[in-house]
Amino acid sequence: MEAIGEKSALGSLSRPEARAEAHRCGCKPPNGLAAPDCLECAIKELSVCGALDPDEFEALERIGRSLCAPAKTTLFEQGREASFVYNLTSGALRLAKLLPDGRRQVVGFALPGDFLGLALAPTHMFTADAVSPVKFCQFPRASFSHLLMSKPHLLRRLMEIASQELTLAQEQMVVLGQRSAEEKVAAFLIGMRERYARLNGQCVYVPLPMTRLDIADYLGLTVETVSRTIARLAREKVFVVVPEGVRLLDVAKLKRIAEA
Amino acid sequence: MEAIGEKSALGSLSRPEARAEAHRCGCKPPNGLAAPDCLECAIKELSVCGALDPDEFEALERIGRSLCAPAKTTLFEQGREASFVYNLTSGALRLAKLLPDGRRQVVGFALPGDFLGLALAPTHMFTADAVSPVKFCQFPRASFSHLLMSKPHLLRRLMEIASQELTLAQEQMVVLGQRSAEEKVAAFLIGMRERYARLNGQCVYVPLPMTRLDIADYLGLTVETVSRTIARLAREKVFVVVPEGVRLLDVAKLKRIAEA
DNA sequence: AAAACTCCTTGATCTAAATCAAAGTCCAGG
DNA sequence: CCTGGACTTTGATTTAGATCAAGGAGTTTT
Numbered sequence: 001m002e003a004i005g006e007k008s009a010l011g012s013l014s015r016p017e018a019r020a021e022a023h024r025c026g027c028k029p030p031n032g033l034a035a036p037d038c039l040e041c042a043i044k045e046l047s048v049c050g051a052l053d054p055d056e057f058e059a060l061e062r063i064g065r066s067l068c069a070p071a072k073t074t075l076f077e078q079g080r081e082a083s084f085v086y087n088l089t090s091g092a093l094r095l096a097k098l099l100p101d102g103r104r105q106v107v108g109f110a111l112p113g114d115f116l117g118l119a120l121a122p123t124h125m126f127t128a129d130a131v132s133p134v135k136f137c138q139f140p141r142a143s144f145s146h147l148l149m150s151k152p153h154l155l156r157r158l159m160e161i162a163s164q165e166l167t168l169a170q171e172q173m174v175v176l177g178q179r180s181a182e183e184k185v186a187a188f189l190i191g192m193r194e195r196y197a198r199l200n201g202q203c204v205y206v207p208l209p210m211t212r213l214d215i216a217d218y219l220g221l222t223v224e225t226v227s228r229t230i231a232r233l234a235r236e237k238v239f240v241v242v243p244e245g246v247r248l249l250d251v252a253k254l255k256r257i258a259e260a
Numbered sequence: 261m262e263a264i265g266e267k268s269a270l271g272s273l274s275r276p277e278a279r280a281e282a283h284r285c286g287c288k289p290p291n292g293l294a295a296p297d298c299l300e301c302a303i304k305e306l307s308v309c310g311a312l313d314p315d316e317f318e319a320l321e322r323i324g325r326s327l328c329a330p331a332k333t334t335l336f337e338q339g340r341e342a343s344f345v346y347n348l349t350s351g352a353l354r355l356a357k358l359l360p361d362g363r364r365q366v367v368g369f370a371l372p373g374d375f376l377g378l379a380l381a382p383t384h385m386f387t388a389d390a391v392s393p394v395k396f397c398q399f400p401r402a403s404f405s406h407l408l409m410s411k412p413h414l415l416r417r418l419m420e421i422a423s424q425e426l427t428l429a430q431e432q433m434v435v436l437g438q439r440s441a442e443e444k445v446a447a448f449l450i451g452m453r454e455r456y457a458r459l460n461g462q463c464v465y466v467p468l469p470m471t472r473l474d475i476a477d478y479l480g481l482t483v484e485t486v487s488r489t490i491a492r493l494a495r496e497k498v499f500v501v502v503p504e505g506v507r508l509l510d511v512a513k514l515k516r517i518a519e520a
Numbered sequence: 521a522a523a524a525c526t527c528c529t530t531g532a533t534c535t536a537a538a539t540c541a542a543a544g545t546c547c548a549g550g
Numbered sequence: 551c552c553t554g555g556a557c558t559t560t561g562a563t564t565t566a567g568a569t570c571a572a573g574g575a576g577t578t579t580t
Contacts, residue, residue, distance in 0.1 A: 097434050101520065105434040119423040120416075125430060152412045156380075159415065162422040163379035169429035170385060174357050174365040176436035177480030181567065212528065220437030225567055227529055260361065441537065471557065485537055487559055503546095525578070532571080539564070546557080 042066075042087035042137040045113050046157060056151055063143040068135045075128040075136070076117070082124045084138040086116040091134030092209040096217065097126045106218035108168070109210060111195050117141070118158055132209040176220045184219040185229045186257035189239070189246065208245040233257075302326075302347035302397035305373050306417060316411055323403040328395045335388040335396070336377070342384045344398040346376040351394030352469040356477065357386045366478035367429070369470060371455050377401070378418055392469040436480045444479040445489045446517035449499070449506065468505040493517075 043060045066089075069075070075086060078097060093110035107126055110116055116128055148155045175187050193206045208215070216226045230246075233239060238254050239246040248254065303320045326349070329335070335346060338357060353370040367386055370376060376388055408415045435447050453466045468475070476486045490506075493499060498514050499506040508514065 097430065099434065099438060103438045105437045107430045107433050119426060120420050121423060121427065125427050149412055149416065152409055152415060155412060155415050155419065156409065159419050159422060160380045162419060162426060163381060166379060166422060166426045166429060167381065167385050169426060169433065170357065170367045172433055173367050173429065173436060174359065176433060177365045177477075178359060178363045211526090217437070222568060223528080224530085224569085228567095231529070260359075472559095473557080482538060483558075484539080484560085488537095491559070521580100523578105523580075526576085528575080529573085530571105531573105532569100534567105534569070536566100536568085537564105538566085539562100541562080542560085544557105544559075547555090548553100549555105550551105550553080 042089060045087055045115070046154065056147070056154065059147050060139065063147070064137050064139045066135070066137045068133065069130055071130050071132050071134075073130045073134070075130065075134075076124050078125065078127045079123055082117050082119075082122060083141055085118055085141055085144045086128075086139075087137045088112055088114050088116070089135045089137060091130060091132045091136075093128045093134065094131045094210055094214050095126045095128050104217045105220070106214055108172075109192075109214075109218070112199055115161060118161060120145075131211070131214065181219075181221055181225050181229050182233070183257060183260055184221060185215075185226060185233065186254050187259075188215060188219060189248075190255055190258045193248065193251075203251075204248045205242075206239075206245045206248060302349060305347055305375070306414065316407075316414065319407055320399065323407070324397050324399045326395070326397045328393065329390055331390050331392050331394075333390045333394070335390065335394075336384050338385065338387045339383055342377050342379075342382060343401055345378055345401055345404045346388075346399075347397045348372055348374050348376070349395045349397060351390060351392045351396075353388045353394060354391045354470055354474050355386045355388050364477045365480070366474055368432075369452075369474075369478070372459055375421055378421060380405075391471070391474065441479075441481055441485050441489050442493070443517060443520055444481060445475075445486060445493065446514050447519075448475060448479060449508075450515055450518045453508065453511075463511075464508050465502070466499075466505045466508060 042064065043057055046060070071091075075093065076082070076084075088110050090112050093114075093116070094106055095108045095110060095116075096104050096106045098104050109131070110128065117124065119125065148158065175184055179187065189206060192208065193203070196207060197203050210218075212226050212230075213223045215221075216223045219226065221229075230241065233254075234241050234246075236253075238250045238257075239248045302324065303317055306320070331351075335353065336342070336344075348370050350372050353374075353376070354366055355368045355370060355376075356364050356366045358364050369391070370388065377384065379385065408418065435444055439447065449466055452468065453463065456467060457463050470478075472486050472490075473483045475481075476483045479486065481489075490501065493514075494501050494506075496513075498510045498517075499508045
C-alpha cells in the first residue's frame with residue numbers, strides 16, 4: 001500500500017533513471033552533462049557566506065544527485081540508518097517524532113533551501129514525509145562527511161546551520177510550553193510567513209501545504225482547536241482562509257498575538 | 261571519564277554540606293578565582309573522542325580561565341553579547357528564555373561537563389543562572405573560535421555536541437507537546453537520573469538542585485501541578501522525596517510512565 | 521456516479537491542569 | 551532566637567482545550 005508506493009517512488013529514482021526523472025521535475029542541466037540545476041542550488045545554499053572553491057563545488061556536484069517525489073512520500077524514517085544528507089529545493093516536508101502509542105510530535109517543517117540529516121548521529125531522529133510534491137538533492141553521507149573534514153569552512157557553515165536549528169527548537173519549546181492556543185497558531189503563521197517571505201518575497205499570502213492535523217501536532221493542540229482558532233482569527237479579520245493557505249489582512253495584530 | 265574530582269563533588273550533592281566542600285581544584289566558594297585544575301577537565305571534555313595534540317591542549321589552557329560563583333549568579337543573559345564559551349565543572353545551571361509578560365520557559369539544565377555558548381550566534385539566546393554554587397571554565401569566544409578554525413576535529417566535536425543538543429531539544433518538544441503532567445514529571449526524573457548516572461554512577465538518588473518552579477517552567481506546568489504529581493508518585497511508592505532530590509524505589513514503573 | 525476516503529468545520533460535553541487561597545517548612549539575616 | 555522571605559504543599563474552584571459526535575466539502579477509487 002503506502003509503504004510500497006513510497007519505496008518504488010524513491011527506488012525508481014536511483015541510478016541511470018534518476019537523470020530522466022530529474023528532468024521531468026523541471027530541473028534543467030546547466031550544460032548537457034552536469035547534474036541538474038537544483039543540485040547547483042543546493043551546493044550554493046551550503047556556501048552562503050564563504051564562497052566555495054571550484055574544486056569544492058565540483059566535489060559536491062560529483063557526489064550529489066537530484067530527485068523528485070510525490071506528496072506523502074517518506075524520505076527517511078526515525079530510527080533508520082542515516083545514509084544521505086538532503087537539501088530540499090521545492091515543496092515541503094513534515095518532520096515528526098512518533099510515540100509508541102501513536103501520538104505524534106511534528107518537530108518542524110522543511111521548506112526549500114533547508115538541509116536534513118546533517119546531524120552526526122548514525123540514525124535519523126525523526127521521520128521526514130513530503131506534504132506536497134518535492135524536489136530535493138541527496139549527498140551520500142560518507143562522501144559528504146569526508147569532504148567536510150577537509151574543508152573547515154564548510155564544517156563551520158554546517159555548525160552555523162545546526163546552531164540556528166537549535167535556536168529555532170528552543171523557541172518552539174517556548175511556544176509549546178508557555179503559549180495559549182491562539183498564541184501558538186499566531187506564532188506558527190508568523191513563522192511560516194517569515195520563512196516564505198525570505199524565499200519568494202511574498203508577504204501577505206502564507207502557503208500552508210500541511211494539513212490542520214500536522215499543524216495541531218506541531219503546536220501540541222488538537223485538530224479541532226486549530227480549526228476553531230483559525231476560524232476565530234478569520235472572523236476577527238486577521239486573515240482570510242484560502243484553499244492553499246491564508247491571506248493576511250492584519251499582520252500587526254497577528255504579530256501582537258504571537259509575541260504576547 | 262577522567263573527571264574524577266567532579267564525580268565526587270556531585271556525589272556530595274546529596275549531603276547537606278556540599279557547598280562548603282573544597283574541591284581539589286582549590287577554588288574558593290564565593291566570587292571568581294582562578295582554579296587551574298577544572299580547566300584541564302574542561303579541555304578533556306572537549307576532546308572525548310579524538311585526543312587533543314599537546315599544542316592544542318596548551319592553546320586551550322592558555323586562553324581559558326576557571327571560576328566559581330554562588331547560587332543565583334547569572335552567568336550570562338539572553339540577548340547580551342556572547343563573549344565567552346563556558347564549560348560547567350560543578351553545580352547546575354538553569355537555562356531559560358523569558359517572555360515580555362514574565363512567563364518563562366526553561367530550555368534546559370546544564371550539569372557538570374556541559375558546554376554553553378557554543379552556538380555561533382553573536383548574542384546569547386537564553387539566560388543562564390546558577391541554581392546551586394557552580395564551578396566553570398570560560399574561554400574568550402574570539403580566541404576559541406580562532407583555534408577552532410585551525411583544528412577541524414575540534415570543530416567536528418563541537419558539531420557533534422550541537423547535534424546532540426538539537427536531538428535533546430526535539431525530544432523535549434515531544435514531552436512539551438504530547439505528554440500529560442505525570443508523563444512529563446516522570447520523563448524529567450528519568451532524564452535527570454540518566455545524566456547524573458553518567459556523571460557519578462549513582463542510580464537511585466536523583467539530585468534535584470532546581471526548585472519546583474524551575475521544573476514547572478521546564479515542563480510547561482505550574483508549581484502546584486508539579487508538586488501534586490511528585491506527591492502522588494511518592495504516595496504510589498515510585499520514589500521517596502528527600503531534601504536534595506528523590507530516591508527511586510521503582511525505576512521500572514517510572515520508566516513505564518515516562519515512555520508511555 | 522456512487523462509494524469510500526481524507527480533511528475540515530462546528531457544536532455539546534467533559535476533564536486535566538490552571539488558578540485562587542491558605543498553610544506549613546526551611547532557611548538566612550537582624 | 552526571632553522574623554521575613556523564598557519555596558513547597560494541599561484544598562477548592564474554574565477554565566482552556568480535549569474529547570465526543572456529526573455533517574460537509576473535495577478527492578480518488580470502483
